[in-house]
Amino acid sequence: MNESVISIRGLSKTFGTNRVLDHFDLVLHRGENLAVLGKSGSGKSVLIKCIIGLIRPDEGNIEVLGQNMLNLNREELDDIRVKIGFLFQSNALYDSMTVRDNLEFPLRRHSFRLAPAEVNHMVMEALRNVGLEHAVDMMPAELSGGMRKRIALARTLILKPEIILYDEPTTGLDPITSLEIINLINAIRGKFGTSSLIITHDLKCVKLTADRIAMLIDGHCHVTGDFEGLRSSSDERISPFFS
Amino acid sequence: MQNQAFNTVKLGIFVLTGLFLLILSLYILGKNRNLFGVGFELKTHFEEVNGLVTGNNVRYAGIDVGSVTGVDILNDTVIEVAMSIDRKMRDIIRRNAVAALGTDGLVGNRVVNISPGKGEAPFAVSGDQLASRKEVSTENMLQTLSRTNENIAVITAELREVVHRINTSAQLSELLNDRTMSADLKASAENLRRATAKASDLMSQASGTLSLAYEGEGALATLLTDTALAGDLRVAVQKISEVEESADRLVLHIDEAAKMVNENLQYGQGPANALLRDSLLTYRLHTTLENVEKGTAAFSENMEALKQNFLFRRYFRKLEKAKKKETESR
Amino acid sequence: MPGLSKWNAVMIISKNSGVFLQEIGELSRFAARFWREWLRPRYEFREFIRQCFVIGYKSLPLTGLTAFIMGLVLTMQLHPSMIYYGVESLIPSMVGIAIVREVGPVLTALIFAGKIGSSIGAELGSMKVTEQIDAMEVSGTNPFKYLVVTRTAASMVMLPILVIISDSISLYGSYLGNNIYERTTFILFFRQVFDSLVVADIIPAVIKTFFFGFAVGIIGCFKGYFTDKGTEGVGRAANSAVVVSSVMIFILDLVVVQITDLMNLYD
Numbered sequence A: 001m002n003e004s005v006i007s008i009r010g011l012s013k014t015f016g017t018n019r020v021l022d023h024f025d026l027v028l029h030r031g032e033n034l035a036v037l038g039k040s041g042s043g044k045s046v047l048i049k050c051i052i053g054l055i056r057p058d059e060g061n062i063e064v065l066g067q068n069m070l071n072l073n074r075e076e077l078d079d080i081r082v083k084i085g086f087l088f089q090s091n092a093l094y095d096s097m098t099v100r101d102n103l104e105f106p107l108r109r110h111s112f113r114l115a116p117a118e119v120n121h122m123v124m125e126a127l128r129n130v131g132l133e134h135a136v137d138m139m140p141a142e143l144s145g146g147m148r149k150r151i152a153l154a155r156t157l158i159l160k161p162e163i164i165l166y167d168e169p170t171t172g173l174d175p176i177t178s179l180e181i182i183n184l185i186n187a188i189r190g191k192f193g194t195s196s197l198i199i200t201h202d203l204k205c206v207k208l209t210a211d212r213i214a215m216l217i218d219g220h221c222h223v224t225g226d227f228e229g230l231r232s233s234s235d236e237r238i239s240p241f242f243s
Numbered sequence B: 001m002q003n004q005a006f007n008t009v010k011l012g013i014f015v016l017t018g019l020f021l022l023i024l025s026l027y028i029l030g031k032n033r034n035l036f037g038v039g040f041e042l043k044t045h046f047e048e049v050n051g052l053v054t055g056n057n058v059r060y061a062g063i064d065v066g067s068v069t070g071v072d073i074l075n076d077t078v079i080e081v082a083m084s085i086d087r088k089m090r091d092i093i094r095r096n097a098v099a100a101l102g103t104d105g106l107v108g109n110r111v112v113n114i115s116p117g118k119g120e121a122p123f124a125v126s127g128d129q130l131a132s133r134k135e136v137s138t139e140n141m142l143q144t145l146s147r148t149n150e151n152i153a154v155i156t157a158e159l160r161e162v163v164h165r166i167n168t169s170a171q172l173s174e175l176l177n178d179r180t181m182s183a184d185l186k187a188s189a190e191n192l193r194r195a196t197a198k199a200s201d202l203m204s205q206a207s208g209t210l211s212l213a214y215e216g217e218g219a220l221a222t223l224l225t226d227t228a229l230a231g232d233l234r235v236a237v238q239k240i241s242e243v244e245e246s247a248d249r250l251v252l253h254i255d256e257a258a259k260m261v262n263e264n265l266q267y268g269q270g271p272a273n274a275l276l277r278d279s280l281l282t283y284r285l286h287t288t289l290e291n292v293e294k295g296t297a298a299f300s301e302n303m304e305a306l307k308q309n310f311l312f313r314r315y316f317r318k319l320e321k322a323k324k325k326e327t328e329s330r
Numbered sequence C: 001m002p003g004l005s006k007w008n009a010v011m012i013i014s015k016n017s018g019v020f021l022q023e024i025g026e027l028s029r030f031a032a033r034f035w036r037e038w039l040r041p042r043y044e045f046r047e048f049i050r051q052c053f054v055i056g057y058k059s060l061p062l063t064g065l066t067a068f069i070m071g072l073v074l075t076m077q078l079h080p081s082m083i084y085y086g087v088e089s090l091i092p093s094m095v096g097i098a099i100v101r102e103v104g105p106v107l108t109a110l111i112f113a114g115k116i117g118s119s120i121g122a123e124l125g126s127m128k129v130t131e132q133i134d135a136m137e138v139s140g141t142n143p144f145k146y147l148v149v150t151r152t153a154a155s156m157v158m159l160p161i162l163v164i165i166s167d168s169i170s171l172y173g174s175y176l177g178n179n180i181y182e183r184t185t186f187i188l189f190f191r192q193v194f195d196s197l198v199v200a201d202i203i204p205a206v207i208k209t210f211f212f213g214f215a216v217g218i219i220g221c222f223k224g225y226f227t228d229k230g231t232e233g234v235g236r237a238a239n240s241a242v243v244v245s246s247v248m249i250f251i252l253d254l255v256v257v258q259i260t261d262l263m264n265l266y267d
């Protein structure tokens, strides 16, 4: 349980004069669910986009599965990205494509090695995992918000990643749907043994999914601890999250 | 997937249509320029080519048969033109064919016209050099016109002379007293006078045309290079020379007649009245007068022909208009 | 105060021209990236074909219609003055040269810029603001290759074909327009058109449409790819894609005319 899959040291990122991340440090261990808590606009999305390589940090060091993400060339980066699932806050479904094509898209890198039947099997299995097999030929615009989130999750799962980065998986969903998503997150860990970084400010989600919690305050990792430990904290910067 | 395949078919049709049209147009143009057809090469020499360039058409009896592939200066007076000719023409163009420069339409490109030569000759083969004919150029045309002008001047002078002689000849004036003859003669003399007037008219008109042509780049200058028109003009010139000849003959006849009358009067056996009753002389005089009439008629006819000639038509029309205006203003 | 406002104006101008130059620089980098990446595997062939269909085939009705009307109207407009000079028999040659050399390529390219430039700009712009481009990136697909290279290459290849077909339609329109006034046979009309043309008219015209197509594609992609400020930015991306690529078409046209002039191709 102590092997680290992601380790971040001294990560800094400034947009113009807005210093979003300031010497941020974090370690994600294999098989754990780590929640990053922070208020809106604190730079949580920026943090995981730095991890996956969508945003290049100004300073610092990111190691994923033993590789330094900042020194990789395009091919190596693509190779490692296959092992990382990323659930976008906005889902980012390809709205010109059907659900099936959306799910096949990440498979394209391997599609020349996969038989059509095999591709179909993988798509249907991913949809089964999120319980939306019937939506396979629909367009994203025809889906509800919760369905879209689940399709996005299915797309993230289709390559069976070792690590999944969730960017606010439950934001904007009703409590029942968000519970479904939370259950899915836990089920995925149980089924595939993935390590997850869950970015959220939804307390219920934190409580039900996280083994460990990191607080992102003022651009750096303020504190890490478990749910109960942090809830009983007397720190005036932490307690508002748990009230 | 079904849908995708269908789209691909449409796309394929679309792309192939485009490529087909492109290749088709290139093929047509290539055929126009003989780019794709393998031809055989003929050469010819010109003194000057008047703006002929590589790619201009070569025609045989008016049909496109090839294109100019090279225009090279051999020395200060000889320019060699190389032409690529369609292979099909191998059994048609003979070695004695003649090449000439021409223009495609009024304002079109330069072309090389090949026309068959006279007599028998073997078929031309690749590399043969054809004889060339000098182009009927604007310059030449204007020179011909000048000469015509001069000729007309001479004719007019001679005609005037004839009239003068008729008018002043004592014998003839006596003849004119003769009742039977006088009307005829008077008419003839009148005709002659009119012919003279017409001739000098024509002369001034020709001069006008000439100066118009010399004035520069006008339509006439271009028109003159047109070979068909050149032919017309040549006919006109020829006709005018004919008039000249007939006028000459006229003068001779009248001279002869006058001389005879003279002789008869001097050495004859009686007065003019008697002589004139002489059947032979009367007959000769009559025919002479007839000739004079015919001559003047022919001259008028020629004048009419000239009027109808394309080149002068506009000028005559202008003249008529001016006259109309004048009469109207009066 | 006047001095101050003058200073302000200078500031605004220099700032704007700075933005303008920066944009040109970025666009050039973007275009250079296209040429760097388009030959390297992996090839997005399926997407390229799909884009060819969307960009090329689907544009044919629009460009075909405008080309037809253009040929017809051009002939009808030319007719009175050609009659006046007594050279109405030169109409096929004139229209042929005008359409093949200039009107066909430029008009089609402008219509193409309006239709394709805006749709590429809007499509990529909305993909950008809804993080779909990022999603491609993280799923191990190079979005530049998948989106930009395919669309730009497709419009580069499709526009010349569109122009060739549109030219033909245009000439047919001109033939019909000519027939309003006088009976000409189809064969004679096209003979006259082709008699006035040379290979050197067609080749540069086709080559310049490659550049037009490239400009429309790359500018549309550039504007879309770097869209920001949300949905509002999408509209702006589509709009400026059309404006910039239309201007670019004219600039390229000018350059191509200068070059062909220097090469003396029409002799």
Ligand SMILES: Nc1ncnc2c1ncn2[C@@H]1O[C@H](COP(=O)(O)OP(=O)(O)OP(=O)(O)O)[C@@H](O)[C@H]1O
Pocket (backbone or CB within 6 Å): A015, A018, A020, A038, A039, A040, A041, A042, A043, A044, A045, A046, A047, A089, A168
């Ligand atoms: N591409 C960018 N350019 C400029 N500023 C940016 C950019 N991306 C993010 N920021 C800024 O970084 C800050 C953090 O943004 P981020 O999206 O990480 O917030 P967040 O913590 O995810 O908030 P939320 O919970 O609402 O999603 C914001 O102030 C935002 O203005």
Ligand SMILES: [Mg+2]
Pocket (backbone or CB within 6 Å): A044, A045, A046, A089, A167, A168
């Ligand atoms: Mg966020």
